[in-house]
Structure formats: C-alpha cells, structure tokens
Amino acid sequence: MLRTINILPENLANKIAAGEVVQRPASAIKELVENSIDAGATTITVIVKEAGKKLLQVVDDGYGMSEEDAAVAFERHSTSKIASFEDLEKIRTLGFRGEALASIAAVSQVELLTRQSAVAVGTRVRIEGGLRIEITEEAAHPGTSVTVKNLFYNTPARQKFLKATNTEFKHIFDVIQRIALSHPRIETRFISDGETVLHLHPSTMEERVRDVFGEQLFKTVFSFEENAGMGTVGGFLGKPDFARKSRAEQYLFLNSRYIINRSLNHAVYQAYENLLEKTSFPFFILFLTLDTAKVDVNVHPSKMEVKFEDESSIYRMVLSAVRRALAAHDLIPTVGMRGEASAGKNVGLRFAASANAPQRRPSFWQELLKVDAKTGEVIPESPTPATQAMLQSDKLPVDGRDKASTHRSLIPDSSYRISEVPVWQIHDKYIIVPIENGLLIVDQHAAHERVIYERAVERFNRSDKKIQQLLFPHTIEMTPGDAALVRQLNPLLETLGFAVKLFGKTTVILDGVPGDIKPGCEGQILQDVLDLYKEDEQGVKVEPRERLAKSYSCKAAIKAGDRLNEPEIRSLLDQLFAAQLPYTCPHGRPVMVKLSLSELDKRFGRTS
Ligand code: ADP
Numbered sequence: 203m204l205r206t207i208n209i210l211p212e213n214l215a216n217k218i219a220a221g222e223v224v225q226r227p228a229s230a231i232k233e234l235v236e237n238s239i240d241a242g243a244t245t246i247t248v249i250v251k252e253a254g255k256k257l258l259q260v261v262d263d264g265y266g267m268s269e270e271d272a273a274v275a276f277e278r279h280s281t282s283k284i285a286s287f288e289d290l291e292k293i294r295t296l297g298f299r300g301e302a303l304a305s306i307a308a309v310s311q312v313e314l315l316t317r318q319s320a321v322a323v324g325t326r327v328r329i330e331g332g333l334r335i336e337i338t339e340e341a342a343h344p345g346t347s348v349t350v351k352n353l354f355y356n357t358p359a360r361q362k363f364l365k366a367t368n369t370e371f372k373h374i375f376d377v378i379q380r381i382a383l384s385h386p387r388i389e390t391r392f393i394s395d396g397e398t399v400l401h402l403h404p405s406t407m408e409e410r411v412r413d414v415f416g417e418q419l420f421k422t423v424f425s426f427e428e429n430a431g432m433g434t435v436g437g438f439l440g441k442p443d444f445a446r447k448s449r450a451e452q453y454l455f456l457n458s459r460y461i462i463n464r465s466l467n468h469a470v471y472q473a474y475e476n477l478l479e480k481t482s483f484p485f486f487i488l489f490l491t492l493d494t495a496k497v498d499v500n501v502h503p504s505k506m507e508v509k510f511e512d513e514s515s516i517y518r519m520v521l522s523a524v525r526r527a528l529a530a531h532d533l534i535p536t537v538g539m540r541g542e543a544s545a546g547k548n549v550g551l552r553f554a555a556s557a558n559a560p561q562r563r564p565s566f567w568q569e570l571l572k573v574d575a576k577t578g579e580v581i582p583e584s585p586t587p588a589t590q591a592m593l594q595s596d597k598l599p600v601d602g603r604d605k606a607s608t609h610r611s612l613i614p615d616s617s618y619r620i621s622e623v624p625v626w627q628i629h630d631k632y633i634i635v636p637i638e639n640g641l642l643i644v645d646q647h648a649a650h651e652r653v654i655y656e657r658a659v660e661r662f663n664r665s666d667k668k669i670q671q672l673l674f675p676h677t678i679e680m681t682p683g684d685a686a687l688v689r690q691l692n693p694l695l696e697t698l699g700f701a702v703k704l705f706g707k708t709t710v711i712l713d714g715v716p717g718d719i720k721p722g723c724e725g726q727i728l729q730d731v732l733d734l735y736k737e738d739e740q741g742v743k744v745e746p747r748e749r750l751a752k753s754y755s756c757k758a759a760i761k762a763g764d765r766l767n768e769p770e771i772r773s774l775l776d777q778l779f780a781a782q783l784p785y786t787c788p789h790g791r792p793v794m795v796k797l798s799l800s801e802l803d804k805r806f807g808r809t810s
C-alpha cells in the first residue's frame with residue numbers, strides 16, 4: 203500500500219534537492235497543512251499563539267497514521283508518498299520529500315497525536331530537538347494533530363531572525379489563504395490567540411473566493427475556464443478598472459499547488475497589456491492543470507518553484523486563454539460605481555449596427571451587447587425581472603410564438619439602428635451615446651486609436667499593403683538616426699501603408715500613406731510616429747511591430763480638439779464596436795465610460 207512509510211534509499215534521498223524546509227512559523231504551518239490535505243482531510247484547523255512563535259498546531263480529520271508509521275514519521279526522508287525515483291514523475295500529493303516533520307522536530311518541541319479510524323486507539327509521540335522522548339497509546343479522534351512549541355528554541359540564531367508578531371502573522375495568513383483558495387472543499391479554520399480569524403466552510407470555488415476576499419472584491423472579478431489541450435487554464439480575473447498599484451494580489455496555482463513563476467505572471471500581464479496602464483497590475487487567481495510528467499516540482503525545498511518541460515508553450519497557453527477571457531467580457535468602466543457591482547452582463551446597449559457598418563466580429567455586439575449580427579436586433583439574453591413579470595401576467599398575448607420571439611416582442615423598438623440613435627460630440631473631445639440603461643461617454647481619440655491599432659495589427663498579421671498614393675510626394679529632411687530608423691522599419695512601414703524612399707543619409711521621400719491618415723500633414727505624422735517609437739524604446743521590451751502599431755495608431759488617430767461631423771461620429775462608433783477590445787486604447791486607458799441610469803437616479807435622489 204502507498205500509505206506505508208518507507209525510508210528512502212540514500213541515492214534517491216540525494217536526488218531530492220536538499221535544503222531547509224522550515225524558515226519561520228508560516229513554513230511549518232504550510233508543511234503541516236499540506237500533510238493534512240495529503241491525508242485526505244475534510245476539515246483542517248490551524249491554531250497559533252503569538253503568530254506561531256510560541257505554539258502552532260494543525261488538526262485534521264484525515265487518514266491518520268498507524269503506530270508503526272507514527273514512530274518513523276519524524277525520521278529524515280521518511281515518506282509514504284513516493285517509493286521510487288519513477289514516482290517523482292507522477293506526484294499528485296503536495297508532499298513527497300519526507301523532510302518536513304523531521305525538520306520541524308529538529309528545531310522545536312513536537313507532539314503528534316494520531317489515529318486511523320479503523321483502529322480503536324491512537325498514538326502519541328513526543329519529540330524534542332529531534333530526539334524522541336516518548337511514544338504512548340492514547341485515546342484520540344480519527345485524524346492527526348501536530349503541536350509545535352517553541353520553534354527554534356535550540357537554534358537561537360534562527361529565533362533571532364523571526365520578525366515581529368504582526369509580520370509572522372501575515373505570513374501565516376497568506377499561507378492559509380493560498381491553501382484555502384486551492385482547496386475550497388476543505389473546511390478551514392484559523393484561530394489566533396484564542397480568536398477565530400477565519401472559518402471557511404466547504405464550498406465551490408466561487409464561494410471560496412468570495413469568502414476569502416469579500417463581496418467587494420468579488421464583484422470586481424469574473425471567472426473563466428478553458429481547456430487548452432495541454433491542460434486547463436481557469437480562475438478569476440480582475441476587471442482592468444480595478445487594477446492595483448502593487449503586485450500583491452496575484453495567485454498562481456499549478457495542480458492545486460501554490461507556485462511562484464515570473465514567466466507565467468508575465469503571460470498574464472501580457473494578456474492585460476492593452477487594458478492597463480503601465481503602473482497598475484491586474485488582480486488574478488489562476489489555476490493550471492497539467493500532466494504531472496510535464497512539470498518538475500522538485501526544484502526547491504519549499505516546492506513553490508516548478509520547472510516546466512515546455513515553458514514557452516505553457517506561456518502561450520496562459521497568454522491566449524487569458525486574452526480570450528478578457529476579450530469576451532464587458533470591461534467598460536462605470537461612472538460612480540467603483541466598488542459596486544458593475545453588472546457584467548446587462549450592458550444593455552439598445553441600438554443596433556447600421557447596415558453599412560464594417561464587417562463586425564461577433565464578440566462585442568453578439569456576446570456582450572446581445573445584438574444579432576444579421577438582423578441587428580438586440581437579443582434578450584434571458585428575461586429581465588420586468589419581462590418575466592409580464593410573461594407571467596395575464597396580459598400576455600398567447601399566439602403560439604416561441605419563447606424567444608415572445609421576449610423580443612416585449613421590448614419596444616428593439617430593432618432600431620445606431621444610425622437612428624442620437625449621438626453628440628462635446629468639447630470636440632468626447633462622444634455621448636445613449637444606451638438602454640444610461641449612456642456611454644467615449645473618448646474620441648482613444649476610440650480611434652483603438653480602431654487604427656487593431657487595423658495595423660491585422661495588417662501586420664496578413665502583410666497586405668493598402669497604400670494610398672500621394673498626388674504630391676513629400677520630401678522630409680530627417681536626422682541621420684531617424685532616416686536609419688526608417689530604413690530599418692521600412693518593411694513594417696510599408697505594411698502599414700507608408701511608401702517611402704530614401705535619398706542619401708537624411709532625405710526621405712514619402713509618396714504613399716495609409717488610408718487612415720487625414721490629408722494635410724502626412725510628413726509630420728510619419729515623423730511623430732518615429733519619435734513616439736523611439737520614446738517607447740526606453741520602456742519594456744516590446745516587439746517592433748507592436749511598438750510601431752502603437753505609435754502609429756496614436757499619431758494617426760483623430761485628436762481631442764478635432765471637430766467631427768455626425769457621419770464621422772457614427773462611423774467611428776461603428777468601427778469601435780467592431781473592434782476586438784473596444785474598452786481601452788492600446789496604452790491601457792479607457793475608451794469609454796458608462797453612466798448608468800441607476801447611478802443618475804441615485805445622484806438625483808430618486809428612489810425609482
Ligand atoms: P512528506 O509529506 O514529504 O511525505 P513529511 O515529513 O511531511 O513528509 O511527513 C512524513 C510522513 O508522515 C508522510 O509521508 C505521511 O505518511 C505521514 N504524515 C505526516 N502528516 C500526516 C497527517 N497529518 N496525516 C497522516 N499522515 C501524515
């Protein structure tokens with residue numbers, strides 16, 4: 203049976219990276235709680251006094267140990283979880299090194315009380331500084347309790363390194379929080395100096411996230427899950443509107459193990475790249491499930507670092523899963539509703555696309571705004587409370603239509619088009635669009651930037667050229683550096699639609715430009731694009747294509763201060779709503795903000 207303890211042969215023991223397991227109370231607690239999880243516990247209680255410096259105890263209702271196992275559990279390299287080198291390939295347990303109990307016992311006074319449910323009596327083991335003091339039979343509940351007193355009592359140097367109680371407490375809290383997040387079905391209690399700090403009931407993942415972080419934060423995240431062939435990626439992503447200025451709230455789990463991995467964190471940032479300003483970080487909880495043979499968890503004693511067999515495909519898998527999840531979501535910031543529910547689904551834009559709108563992707567209109575791409579009609583996703591009430595009332599005409607069309611008929615004028623909705627430009631800067639539950643305020647520059655950016659990226663991807671020949675070519679004198687940059691970027695510039703020729707070291711002839719560019723200042727725009735491109739260079743490493751797409755879209759886009767006529771406004775909105783990520787500009791600033799009727803009602807003190 204797997205659950206019998208073996209003493210690992212020396213050669214295997216040596217293969218397991220050696221190292222210190224217990225650095226502070228929190229790391230002892232982590233090891234003990236992981237043992238409880240490995241023992242199939244459904245309830246785990248952590249008790250500490252003075253943040254574990256004086257006492258820490260972990261009580262579980264798991265399998266327990268036989269007397270024989272209890273007697274050797276504290277020996278170095280004693281484990282029931284692996285027996286051979288091959289087992290290292292398929293580790294499903296959190297522990298496998300057989301070091302934790304030995305390490306803890308070496309630097310403290312430990313008492314173990316354990317009982318297997320099939321055995322009438324339990325076993326008590328007392329150990330001090332690694333030396334067994336006694337082993338006795340003892341009445342006990344099924345399960346295991348490990349009590350650790352006076353951690354580091356015999357290693358004063360270590361004891362001195364312990365931080366203030368507050369700090370140690372925070373470390374413990376973090377450990378428990380991570381374990382609670384990855385094991386929602388385990389009832390988890392945390393009692394500190396006699397006070398219950400946490401009591402988490404067995405629950406679903408969603409409920410656990412809400413219990414751990416609170417309702418307030420829960421409303422700012424959405425969940426997703428994707429089966430990516432190699433494994434699954436899922437979890438909770440913070441809406442960009444609520445991004446943090448620090449990195450703290452980011453959780454990464456691999457096969458239910460909390461891990462630290464900069465590369466995967468980076469993959470998530472990358473997915474948010476266009477949605478966030480550079481100084482903020484997204485909140486996320488990410489769960490990865492991968493074949494255990496493709497990961498090595500035996501890299502570091504804390505088991506928080508892992509090595510992937512194929513890190514770059516896992517990076518891509520995370521990046522695209524998170525990107526897709528973000529793209530499929532309503533990310534429009536809502537005015538005045540920070541911290542409140544900004545309803546994820548019922549954005550309720552009640553206008554439809556005009557017939558001559560560009561080819562639209564389904565995501566924004568169909569999935570988010572519930573607009574039928576073909577008919578341009580709004581599709582009610584599910585009956586609203588109001589329509590439901592009407593459905594149930596006697597006034598409903600019964601005429602044999604199916605449910606969906608009945609719903610539709612309850613919504614008046616559901617098929618009117620964007621060309622029929624009033625739109626306004628204010629201060630030559632913002633566009634106001636009424637929507638069903640309020641109004642949208644769109645930043646015209648950011649909106650156009652987004653549209654042009656996506657078009658540029660698409661052009662790069664397809665390498666097709668759409669050059670608009672200039673009647674009168676422009677001659678631009680540049681610095682030798684800029685002219686060299688033009689030469690270097692020429693293939694990309696061409697793809698964007700710039701036709702340039704170089705003469706000598708400093709002369710650039712521009713005789714074609716992309717269609718997006720307003721006639722009049724083509725040469726200036728090319729120079730501005732180059733300047734911005736260089737500016738961005740100092741920042742993080744970004745692909746030239748990406749950098750160029752960004753600086754180009756910023757410079758080619760209409761500006762604040764540009765007066766737009768009505769057809770221009772409508773065309774801009776049409777193009778914006780056909781974009782993949784219409785919510786933010788390529789630099790992460792919001793493109794639109796929603797002001798809801800309920801917010802207005804609140805401001806005006808209306809109750810209905
Ligand atoms: P590892 O977890 O790496 O196997 P540990 O030193 O943490 O090593 O534990 C040694 C062994 O003691 C485990 O393999 C397990 O068999 C047993 N054990 C430890 N804690 C518990 C527990 N809470 N319930 C049941 N068995 C346990």
Ligand code: MG
Pocket residue numbers: 233236237296297298300302303
């Ligand atoms: Mg262990």
